[in-house]
Amino acid sequence: MTQPTQPTPQDSDLPLDMIIFGGVGDLAMRKLLPALYMAYLHGNLPSATRILSTGRQDYDRQAYLDHVETNSRGFIAEANFNAKTWDGFLQLLEYVKLDVQAAPAFDALAQASRDGAQRVFYLSTAPSLFTTICEKLAAAGLVDARARVVLEKPLGQDLASAVEINEAVGAHFAESQIYRIDHYLGKETVQNLMVLRFGNSILEPLWRAPNISSVQITVAEEVGVGSRAGFYDGTGAMRDMVQNHLLQLLCIVAMEPPTSLAPDAVRDEKLKVLHSLRRMGLADIARDTVRGQYKHGASGNQEVPGYLEEKNVPAGSKTETFVALRAYVDTWRWSKVPFYLRTGKRMTRQSSKIVIEFANPPFPLFPGSQEGVANRLVIELQPEEAIKLQIMAKQPGSGMEMQQVALNLDLQSAFQQRRAEAYERLLIDVVRGRLTHFMRRDELEAAWAWADPIIEGWKTLDEKPHGYAAGSWGPAESFALLARDGFSWVE
Known part of the structure; x- marks a missing residue:
């Protein structure tokens, strides 16, 4: 050998x-x-x-x-x-x-x-x-x-x-x-998240509990399985998207500042996050995860078949095309802060975003105006690349009524330089020997160690995925997952 x-x-x-x-x-x-x-x-x-x-x-x-x-x-x-x-x-x-x-x-x-x-x-x-x-x-x-x-x-x-x-x-x-390779790590906005977090002193003191009340990570796809059905049915959304793409995004949001930008310094901190993810038992899996499977519906103004009607999908397949779950990172920084992950095919539109929701002020100085609103940092990865800070401002006119407004940084218009696509950037990194944006062996194995019990738990529970219409935002149960904590998905 x-x-x-x-x-x-x-x-x-x-x-x-x-x-x-x-x-x-x-x-x-x-x-x-x-x-x-x-x-x-x-x-x-x-x-x-x-x-x-x-x-x-x-x-x-x-x-x-x-x-x-x-x-x-x-x-x-x-x-x-x-x-x-x-x-x-x-x-x-x-x-x-x-x-x-x-x-x-x-x-x-x-x-x-x-x-x-x-x-x-x-x-x-x-x-x-x-x-x-x-x-x-x-x-x-x-x-x-x-x-x-x-x-x-x-x-x-x-x-x-x-x-x-x-x-x-x-x-x-x-x-x-x-x-x-994980092409999500080659996206400009994902790499910019490191700069956003560690290059701006205004954010770092707030980037922790109890200042942050929740984190959402969504990767929604408008397309169905198409010609990949033969592969996809043996894989499902958990293996195809959550175990790699979404967990990598979670790591960048939750990691501690690395000692340098050297590849192993960055990946060491991501590994610590994966080790800190709370493991789920069977009761946790039943309560904190939602599996879905798209049905017949409309997408892009056209009728589209349900998953079970796609070519090469076995009759009665229980493979999930949608996953939503609540996870916790058990560290001082993130104590009791829920991380909501969501991904699915045949959803309303293509959308990948990270939403950092900040806690409301401890005292409601403006009664009646706080309910249902929050300060949020919205990091849009695709199809647009933008960073939006949603804050409260006074509505014009008499009184002190508030309204949510956004400070919007459009990254495509803010910089004159060309923005390389993810695969181009990562291939150049390979040629130049840059390992920072690639997964290390122990990272990969730690991610599987967290995901495996969830997949096995689903087999034990042996429940059919919840149906959702193609062209929707997923099954109703995923909205209930957040609603019981007082949150809602940011579309």
Whole structure:
């Protein structure tokens, strides 16, 4: 077995071989190649870069370029498309026919990759193939001290499978060579949350109990499962979204100030949050979690089928397409502050946001005007990127009636610089060896250790998910979850 070695600092003059496993697939076409094109357009790739895409299809190079032209070019915004630059980008692309499971060795790939190149392996495949790919890469002599490997989610179905994947990849790559990607951590507003928290003295003294009364994190999707039904039915919203995206957002909101911006300093603090998440017993799961499944309804002014009517969904499936839950971080900073997490498919609209709700003043100086309102910091992640501080102001006219108004920072208009998409930013981080916005092994395993008992508890309770109409904000039970604490979802 090849043992991992500690990577050496990257020489910026080294040629780069970006090797994409699953290079013909949907993720490569929609996200990875457009992101790499944007990085190339703006001069953020080494001058001697090649992109080697692997796949089982019997393509020659021209057939692969035709596939890219048909399936990837449309995901580049017209404002960013330049025909000459696109032609230059296509010159970087090579295709290597490779069936990971069938090929006894990676000889063809070893011949295609350049000696002495900085190799980045992007594993855009099923996690079940990660072990085989890493073993064959090592056997072919393609893994050296400079090599890096990017792992797409989902990283396992539970803690045991995540540990197995980590062990298999870690047998050939040092932890500092492994980039577990979560594209939410590449969003500008998510990264800006660190600056918002730790770069502004006005907020830090308030960022704790009892000044904060609750935290909401919502990741709502307008789309259904579509062509992913075969994968999704064995996964569900808890594994697909909560265990990774939402918990990572929770960590950034709840973490203590790191000692520096060094990758391990930041990730150490996130790990402490995951260890501080209160574990749920069966009674907690029954009371504090809501599972939902979308039914027939309307989305985007069109009728859409319910989940059980989607192609490749088994009859009577109990897979959840919606999760809402109440969690607690058991630290002094967050004592008794509820964190409400919510995610779902076929909801009213696409919306990802974090809502920090501050406690009301201890004495109601303006009777009758305080009820039902609060100061809130709303951090919108998508589709818009904005930060809004909702405060109370006097209504014009006689008397002292109050009204909630928002101080709005539109990040897109506040800065003239171009805002890179999440995958572009994270791929550049990989090339430059920046690990801060990638999950460390112990983070991943701690997240699974918290999520697993909830998933197992649902199996024990054996209840059907609550139905909700497509195009709605989810089942009524999710609103009741907050209402009993005196809160409501911020839409």
